[in-house]
Amino acid sequence: MGDRMSFMVWNKSYSVDVAIFDDEHKKLIAIINQLHEAQQSEIDKPALLQISDNLVEYTLMHFRHEEMYFDDWAYPGAAEHIAMHAKLRRQVFDYRMQIQEKDSRALAQELAVFLRDWLTQHILVDDRKYGTFLREKGLR
Ligand SMILES: [Fe+2]
Ligand SMILES: [Fe+2]
Numbered sequence: 001m002g003d004r005m006s007f008m009v010w011n012k013s014y015s016v017d018v019a020i021f022d023d024e025h026k027k028l029i030a031i032i033n034q035l036h037e038a039q040q041s042e043i044d045k046p047a048l049l050q051i052s053d054n055l056v057e058y059t060l061m062h063f064r065h066e067e068m069y070f071d072d073w074a075y076p077g078a079a080e081h082i083a084m085h086a087k088l089r090r091q092v093f094d095y096r097m098q099i100q101e102k103d104s105r106a107l108a109q110e111l112a113v114f115l116r117d118w119l120t121q122h123i124l125v126d127d128r129k130y131g132t133f134l135r136e137k138g139l140r
Helices: 019-040 045-072 078-101 104-136
Strands: none
Touching: 019 045, 019 104, 045 078, 045 104, 078 104
């Protein structure tokens, strides 16, 4: 946002070749950037928690959405992928709890960095696999 360099930037190499999921990943990246910018500013704790909540909610929604497609298209890699989502879900819930209870600003930044790194790896390796599969099924 503004002229500041974004913390995380979506680029073509992140594309899973299925438009709706590219859009959701872009939205997810936008909220991660929002969290990063928020913790750098004079934002108060309730506002920081609000952004953290948005991030948690959107992540959960996105995972459910991907998993719905795995089901609908009988994706062979589903079990493994769903297990990764489940693990991340627990980690993100844990961060959310700690942001509420402890030093919210430092933990919010930790969450932003953690999710940026996790998401980069997850999209480039795991999401791209279902992308290739769905594309072979004719999805765009
Ligand atoms: Fe994803
Ligand atoms: Fe995923």
